[in-house]
Amino acid sequence: MPQIDRTLAMYGLVFGIGGSMAVLLFWIMAALNVQRGYGLVYQLDLTGMWSTAFYAYPFLLAAAIAGALIAFFANREPVAVGVGGLPVVAAIAFYFALLFRG
Secondary structure, three states, X not given: OOOOOHHHHHHXXXXXXXXXXXXXXXXXXXXXXXXXXXXXXXXXXOOOHHHHHHHOHHHHHHHHHHHHHHHHHOOOHHHHHXXXXXXXXXXXXXXXXXXXXX
């Protein structure tokens, strides 16, 4: 596996965490719409585990940022980049799970 230098890892962290924060912006708008009772996310009628998974995103984001920074300062650059982009992957997986739920 090729090594990732610290500068390239820093770019990966910035783009991974930046993308995750962009998803957080849209998550905040969706959460406000759900609480007010209108919008497309409200029409999905998320209950039970689906609602829990929806509201878990900020906690996943905080854990991913902390994990990425810990891995980066522990000189584990590939792990840091992977963990930094994890919330974006989780949001895409949640979207696909909503598409295919019965």
